[in-house]
Amino acid sequence: MVSKESESQYVTFALGEEVFAVEVEIVREILDYEDAFKIPNGPDYLLGLRDVRGHGVPTIDLRLKLGLSRTVPTPHTRVLVLDIPLSDRLLTLGMVADRVFEVVPFRRDQIEKAPDIGTRWRSDYIHGVVRRDTGFVVIIDLASLLSASDTAMFSSAA
Numbered sequence: 001m002v003s004k005e006s007e008s009q010y011v012t013f014a015l016g017e018e019v020f021a022v023e024v025e026i027v028r029e030i031l032d033y034e035d036a037f038k039i040p041n042g043p044d045y046l047l048g049l050r051d052v053r054g055h056g057v058p059t060i061d062l063r064l065k066l067g068l069s070r071t072v073p074t075p076h077t078r079v080l081v082l083d084i085p086l087s088d089r090l091l092t093l094g095m096v097a098d099r100v101f102e103v104v105p106f107r108r109d110q111i112e113k114a115p116d117i118g119t120r121w122r123s124d125y126i127h128g129v130v131r132r133d134t135g136f137v138v139i140i141d142l143a144s145l146l147s148a149s150d151t152a153m154f155s156s157a158a
Contacts, residue, residue: 007107011080012137013097015063015071019137021130024103026082026142033077033096044070050094052081059094065145071096084142093142106130111139 010021011030029052036048036059045064049056059079061071071077076099084091111128125145130137 006109007105009103009105010137010139011103012101013078013080014099014101015066015068016098019101019132019135020062020097021104021106021137021139022080022082022142023139026084028081028083028092030100031079031081031094033073033079036094047094047096050079052092052094055092057081057092057094059096061096063096063098071098074098082142084146086143091146093146095142106137106139 009024011024011027012019012021014020031050031052034050036050037056038048039046039058042048045061047059047061050059051057063069063071078097078100079094080097080100082093082095084093110130112130113128114126125141127139127141127144130139
């Protein structure tokens with residue numbers, strides 16, 4: 001039997017053909033996609049504000065933040081509303097995903113470090129990688145992905 005301390009629950013989602021995951025503890029809710037209220041002069045990955053239960057929540061296109069092509073919404077597109085713990089506060093953020101799959105447990109011994117590809121590339125936002133029969137799942141550390149200027153901008157936008 002696996003102890004609860006040796007595994008964690010993750011929400012898996014797709015960006016294109018790739019599968020990513022975030023810890024279930026930071027996922028407040030998952031919503032159908034709606035266009036966000038645009039914020040002038042924001043970076044391209046900041047889609048704008050989304051009304052979530054009466055609060056304006058900054059919403060990002062994670063595909064653009066990761067250097068991929070812009071999300072083209074489909075009936076499967078979802079927004080994960082996340083409460084991301086930062087060093088000085090909790091940041092509520094909407095994140096667009098092409099599709100959300102499931103909540104799945106991963107044991108600590110299943111999670112491998114980000115691979116070394118021999119060149120410098122920004123992988124500090126990758127908490128780890130899990131091998132599955134269908135390929136890999138990349139576990140994202142959103143607090144590491146977002147820069148201090150990103151988080152300051154999101155706070156002022158909300």
